[in-house]
Amino acid sequence: MHILEVSHLTKRYNNFTAVNNISFNILKGELFGFLGPNGSGKTTTINMLTGLAKITSGSIKLLEFDYPHEIKKAQQIIGIVPDESNLYEELDGFGNLCFCASLYGMEKTTREERARQLLGEFDLIGAGNKPFKSYSKGMKRKLTIAAGIIHEPKVLFLDEPTTGIDVASARRIRQLIKKLNKNGTTVFLTTHYIEEAENLCHRVAFIVKGEIIKIGTVSELIQEAQQESIVQFTLAGGADRLQQALREKKPAIFNIEVLSDTVLRVNTPQLISLSPYIKLFEENNLTLYEAKIIRPSLEEVFVKITGIEAEHMKKDREGRKK
Amino acid sequence: MKTWIAFWSILLKDMKNYYLKPPNISWGIIFPFAWTLMFFLKTQNPIDIREILPGVMAMSILFGTTSMLAVTITFERRSRSFERLLMAPISLNTLMLAKTTGAIVFGVINAFVPVVFAAFMTDLSGVNWVTTIGGVFLIAVTSTFLGLFIAVSVSEVFEAQTFSNFFRFPMVFLCGLFIPVQTLPAFLQPLSYALPLTYGADILKTSINSSGFIQPLLSFSLLAGYGLVLFGFSLKNIKNKWIH
Incomplete structure (x- = not known):
């Protein structure tokens, strides 16, 4: 069963086409990877899927909700973790989670209980009463993911979840993503770490210059490239x-x-x-x-198909983050 | 119910995080006190306190609301936390009303700081408090929506402050707060009548000193109209500029 159906989606800013006529579907319970270099249209696609950007043409359907008319209903069942942590610096971890829960209409006792549960799951119990601004990058990322799933969304959009954080935190976040998906959350993940997509995703789409140039399961893509x-x-x-x-x-x-x-x-x-x-x-x-x-790695497949060196793509992105 | 939970949370967070911070509380107290003291020293006459009170109240609201809202929204946009609100399942109208209600409440509280001072210094009997509260509320609403209009028009915090001053300081002199509109040069008077604060200040003058010259009902209607237009225009701009 498709939980997300994207058809001929296009986004133009004046004369610049950021996303050009892309189509894909995501199955319920799937972990779908969206891979591409910097400026390929990954974040623009996520912004359209989450209601932060208007659609120039094409259609999006999330469960039974059609965009843009039913975007507010769709937003009730989606969780969003942006590429940069956007929680409130002045609030503590617990306060941030409770505030995010309240945006989805959760009652005080329910949201406090859920916030405590997530702080525990994300190893942040000790930091729950500390201001968000005092958190390390890895902790900030974990709390941002916790905020994205506070209302138990059906679909979670993760934009570059492990970029710019230390290896141990990135590893922990990957484990958490796997666990979330195992528990039934459909995940849409954008990343430029190809090995991350290879390890986590059921299916992957390669997007370059706003166009999807390949889509399939990791093994299908590898097999196709294996000559x-x-x-x-x-x-x-x-x-x-x-x-x-x-x-x-x-x-x-x-x-x-x-x-x-x-x-x-x-x-x-x-x-x-x-x-x-x-x-x-x-x-x-x-x-x-x-x-x-x-077997060739997904990285080799990516390089073969797109002609873009994965290492170049990674450095470009990390340079931009700094 | 769910919408109200979100509305209250946004309002309470803003009040706690931005408006009820010591620098803002002290600003709300010191600013009207300094203006009152300045006029008091100039006139040396306690009776005049009541005459300047409408102007000081209107100015306290104007300065308390416009820059606060413009700065907080611009700040949240810079830190991208505003995106979190835009992606929440609440309508844009509800979201912006929640964001602006904090500033309106702050403006109303600011307006009554000089009243408390004045109560110790002069006789306030005979003031029409119902009209005063109504006037204060509508000045706070229009000033806040002016702040929202500014927030939507800029992208940096310093721009918000500069743009706020561009509107506020001329309004102090053009809206009859301390200099009656009728005594202004003829070429400036149309500009005075185009500014909403003129009508707000006139309501306060009528209710406190009976010295206003515009029908209060007309002033109330015009202020409400300005509020609706500014809010509607800002929402349209947000849809066009922030949801790309």
């Missing part, structure tokens, strides 16, 4: 001696790469049977410890 099989052998030693022998026996091999005296990588045009290799190692008195199929 060769790579097998990595780990031996006790003598990997370099095998290079010539392999070339003679396996003409279909694209490439043989000796990474060290113990590691050898073989590229072939299709899936390969391992038994001839094992036989060959035995004939040459070489001990095989491991044979591993190397």
Whole structure:
């Protein structure tokens, strides 16, 4: 069942087209990743989906609510975590959560109970009575996520949730996102960390210059980009001696790469049977410890499809945050 | 019910976070006190306190509401916390009424600070308090909505302060607060009648000293009209400028 249906969505600012005719659907309970470089239209899309930006053309339907007429009804069931924490610096953690809950019409006792519960879940119990301005970046991010789910939304929009925070906090936030999704919350996640999308998302869309250029499950995208099989052998030693022998026996091999005296990588045009290799190692008195199929990462798929270096994309974004 | 919970929360948060902070409370007390003292020293006559009271009250409201609202909204927009409110499931009308009600209440409280001072210094018997309270309320409403109009027109806090002063200081001299409109040069008088504070100050003059010259009912109607126009215009601007 689709919880979000986006059809031919376009956003123009005067002569500039920020989002150009994009269409996608999100299934109930799905964790959907939206990947793209800085300025690709990710935040503009989120802004349209959350009611902060007007739609130039196209349509959005969230559950039974059509945008823009029923946006206020839709906002009741969505949670939003923007790319930068936007809670109130003067309020403490508990006060911020209670205030956010009240915006969704939650009664005093219910919102206080829920705020305490979330402070516990997000390891912020000790910081609940401290002003938000005294929080570290990681704590701010966690509280912002807690504020986004205070009213138990059906769909959560997360805009770059782990950008600019330390590794431990980012790891904890990823765990929390997984847990939220496991508990039934549909998540729309924008990120420029491709490995984050690969680990978290069920499906991913690549957006570049306002257009979705690829959409699918992580394994579908990888499979589509995988035009060769790579097998990595780990031996006790003598990997370099095998290079010539392999070339003679396996003409279909694209490439043989000796990474060290113990590691050898073989590229072939299709899936390969391992038994001839094992036989060959035995004939040459070489001990095989491991044979591993190397799949391309989502990052490699992204680079292949978009031509944009992922590292460049990450640095660009982090530079902008500083 | 849900809307009211959100409305009260926004109002209480603003009152607690912005309006009831020591610098604002002291401003609300010191500002009218300084003006009253200045006129008192100039005139050396306790009777005159009652004459200047409408002007000091109107000015206290004007200065208390316009810049406070313009600055707080601009500040929240800069810190992006205002986006959180725009993305909440409450109508824009309710949201902006909640944001402005805090400033209106603050303006009304500010207006009565000089009244408390005056009560110790002069006889306030014969004041029509119902009309005074009505006038104070409508001046606070129009001044607050003027502050909202300013907040929507600028993007930086310093711009909000500068723009507020651009309106406020001329109004002190043009709206009959201390200099009667009828005594102003003829070419300035149309400008005076175009400003809402002229009608608010005249209501207070009528109710406190019976020295107003415009029918109070007309002044009330015009002030209410100004309030509606400023609020409506600001909402339209917010929809166009802040929800891109």
